[in-house]
Amino acid sequence: MQKNLARLTAALGLALLLVLVACGGPAPAEPPSQPEPTEEEAPATEVAPPPTEEAPAEEEQFVFGMLLVGPYNDNGWSQAHYEAGLYLEEQLGAKMVYLDKVNPADRPGTTPDQLAEELVAQGAKLVIFNSDDMKDASTTFAKNNPDIYVIMASGDQVWEDGKIYEEIPNMMNIMGRMEYGKMIGGCAAALSTQTGKIGYLGPLINDETRRLAASAYLGAKYCYEKAGNDPEALEFKVTWIGFWFNIPGVTLDPVQVSNDFYTTGYDVVISGIDNPVNLGEAAKLKAEGKEVAGVAYDYVAACEAAPDVCLGVPYFNWGPEYLKAVSSAIDGSWESQFVWAGPDWADINNLDTSSVGFVKGADLSEEASAMVDEFITELAGGLNLWTGPINLQDGTAYLADGEVASDQQVWYLPQLLEGMEGLSAAE
Amino acid sequence: MLRGRLGSFLFQSIAFVLALGFVSLILLAVGASPLEAYKNILTGSVGSMRKFAEVLVSFVPLLLVTAGLLITFSAGLWNIGVEGQIVLGAIATTWALRQFVDSTMPPALAIFLSILAGMAGGAVWASFAGMLKTFGGVNEIFGGLGLNFVSTALTLYLIFGPWKREGVASMSGTEPFPDVFSLPQLPDLRISPWALGIALAAVLVVYLILQGTYFGLRLKAVGRNFRAAYLLGIPTWQYSLYSFLICGALAGLAGAMQVTAVYHRLIPSISSGYGYLGLMVAMLINYQAIWAVPLTLFFAALNIGSIQLPIVMKLDSSLSGVLQGVLVLFVLLVEGARQKFLKKA
Known part of the structure; x- marks a missing residue:
């Protein structure tokens, strides 16, 4: 009996542990996402939408679905998509159904194409896949569900000039030309660094992340020189964490990586991951008296996480292009295409027209702010930093003197650029 | 009345009701309707053939793992390492498939050999835990x-090193295998009847081993009382190792199913937590093989059905994990109470 009791106690202990594990679960993003949306962010009417059976009651309303790789309120990539979804609801009177945290760590045992079918079951006629991580799954889903429209954000499957072109009539690829945003962010960083060392918090290594890190470097180098410094002296280091956000035990901890940057002389860290955790770390160190700052990424209001250390945020504004795409699905003019939309140079922060924008942060000095504005004007006037001579990281020529990179060359950048420190591909 | 099967069933039902009540309280605390939540889980898991197929996709590895754990539990062993054994099964399967991808070998044979490799991988990994023990x-x-x-x-x-995708270092996994290297699926459904058949056959074999063989009897003797079994002439440590090997092979098989029937590549969380979940199921069914199928199916249904919670009700889907854990806790608690009661009576 005694032994039984001991065994029972052990079992209870383990069960409790398992419950805790189940509750605690993998909670990759900081701050921990709350299942309960705050009142402002979530439309109250959405809390209890009618179950599927009652759907016919509102037949007119177009329903679109969205799969978000991170939490809908991640203050970054996924939130930018989520807000674009709200924009669509407002502009079109459409209804969004969405599922966030669609990644292998948060939803074990499921695949994005399966989850997309759940959204279709809720009435979605169009599904937006929001992460490069879901590229294969989006193709599978689009082929298996030819009557559902698919938008694969950041993908290139239906780019005729792309490397992996496939004819998928119900699919559209949409991406913003964040290269410009990253250049502006890099510029702000270079104008603010005291040590001449900039850290770049990279997610995983692929075409997209290489070209964006490289764009930040190009912008930084340009402005560093313009401010009267030697561009060759600028140190720019990329550390990849392994995924778009922290997954404990799987990726490097971005907070730790930021801390490593800040404590080894890199006084400005640019976020390339899905949320601005570098700002939190910068704010902590600033409170301790260190002169550090950061550039956020993805989401228009990302600086609000820590305004005092934020130099600015290059952000995606998915609304305008999504509006066009979803409208075309509704009125039947849908056309499978690859959209790589740039900023509206008349006003890069016009949320109705510009796909990419830049919001300056409170920590950007007045002088630097003026120079950033000047840089934006130059870009608007046709300045193209993807112009040779540019070498790849290993020294091989990428662009000859005066040669301007084609879209393919930028999109499929094979390595980081000469002068950048960090891995160009997996070891 | 309390001693018989009926009594046991009665107590387990009480535990179930208590667990449901507890989770309902949690739901009420976050302002959600428990009834609506349960209804969504139900329709989300068995509401359509498609959904039920998804449940079966989750059911296959969970059943394999649970079946394996029944063996180690019978031998009195807590094989927490089962999670890693699934992973090694998946790794070995992926490794084997990678060898065959460019060969002229018929895909069916390649899949078969890869699955065997997965079982071997799981067994070898389990043998490490066994030998350490x-x-x-x-x-x-x-x-x-x-x-x-x-x-x-x-x-x-x-994933980040030798098996990385061309120019890419991402935790989204290795390059997917061509379709011909997948276990065939039913038309329009994601479940592979082969995977389902393998899992059901495995649990049947485990049931027969435990109920009808001398080996199973000895295994249980080792589990009940190691010293007494030794004195009776049973080669005890060998039996411990055997149980690890069998469990590891079944866990490896689960990993092989994840690769050949679900993900078609290696991903970081390939085990999907089925190992830990299997431990819970095994505890819940009090290590009786006969209950493995219905309970595993129930847990798989909870897993899949709970996906509706964030979509429809904006609740966190980890709620199903809470329900599963709470269920195990209450069953154990009520079992403890019953034993205490019996002792007094």
Whole structure:
């Protein structure tokens, strides 16, 4: 009996542990996402939408679905998509159904194409896949569900000039030309660094992340020189964490990586991951008296996480292009295409027209702010930093003197650029 | 009345109701309707053939793992390392498939060999925990946990290193295998009847081993009383090792199913937590093989059905994990209460 009791106690202990594990679960993003949306962010009417059976009651309303790789309120990539979804609801009177945290760590045992079918079951006629991580799954889903429209954000499957072109009539690829945003962010960083060392918090290594890190470097180098410094002296280091956000035990901890940057002389860290955790770390160190700052990424209001250390945020504004795409699905003019939309140079922060924008942060000095504005004007006037001579990281020529990179060359950048420190591909 | 099967069933029902009540309280606390939540889980899991097929996709590996754990539990062992054994099964399967992708071997044979490789991988990994236990005196719980961490690290190393996709270092996994290397699926449904058949056959074999063989009897003798079994002439440590090997092979088979029937590549969380979930199921059914199928199906349904919670009700889907855990807790608690009651009576 005694032994039984001991065994029972052990079992209870383990069960409790398992419950805790189940509750605690993998909670990759900081701050921990709350299942309960705050009142402002979530439309109250959405809390209890009618179950599927009652759907016919509102037949007119177009329903679109969205799969978000991170939490809908991640203050970054996924939130930018989520807000674009709200924009669509407002502009079109459409209804969004969405599922966030669609990644292998948060939803074990499921695949994005399966989850997309759940959204279709809720009435979605169009599904937006929001992460490069879901590229294969989006193709599978689009082929298996030819009557559902698919938008694969950041993908290139239906780019005729792309490397992996496939004819998928119900699919559209949409991406913003964040290269410009990253250049502006890099510029702000270079104008603010005291040590001449900039850290770049990279997610995983692929075409997209290489070209964006490289764009930040190009912008930084340009402005560093313009401010009267030697561009060759600028140190720019990329550390990849392994995924778009922290997954404990799987990726490097971005907070730790930021801390490593800040404590080894890199006084400005640019976020390339899905949320601005570098700002939190910068704010902590600033409170301790260190002169550090950061550039956020993805989401228009990302600086609000820590305004005092934020130099600015290059952000995606998915609304305008999504509006066009979803409208075309509704009125039947849908056309499978690859959209790589740039900023509206008349006003890069016009949320109705510009796909990419830049919001300056409170920590950007007045002088630097003026120079950033000047840089934006130059870009608007046709300045193209993807112009040779540019070498790849290993020294091989990428662009000859005066040669301007084609879209393919930028999109499929094979390595980081000469002068950048960090891995160009997996070891 | 309390001693018989009926009594046991009665107490388990009480535990179930208590667990449901507890979770309902949690739901009420966050302002959600428990009834609506349960209804959504139900329709989300068995509401259509498609959804039920998804449940079966989750059911297959969970059943394999649970079947394996029944063997180790019978031998009195807590094989926490089962999670890592699934992972190694998946790694070995992926490794084998990679060898065959460019060969002229018929895909069916390649899949078959890869699945065998997966079983071998799981068994070898389990044997580490077993040997640490029998020869090193390391408790299998700690050895297993340690090996789980090593298996995760190994997966990540492979995905980011030698098996990375061209020019890409992402935890989204290795290059997917061509379709011909997948276990055939039913038209329009994601479940592979082969996978389902393999899982059901495995649990049947385990049931027969435990109920109808001399081997099973000896295994249970070792589990009940190691010393007495030894004195009776049963080669006890060998039996411990055998149980690890069988469980590891079944866990490896689960990993092989994840690769050949679900993900078609290696991903970092390939085990999907089925190992830990299997431990819970095994405890819940009090290590009786006959209950493995319905309970595993129930847990798989909870897993899949709970996806509706964030979509429809904006609730966190980890709620199903809470329900599963709470269920196990209450069953154990009520069982404890029953034993105490019996002792007094």
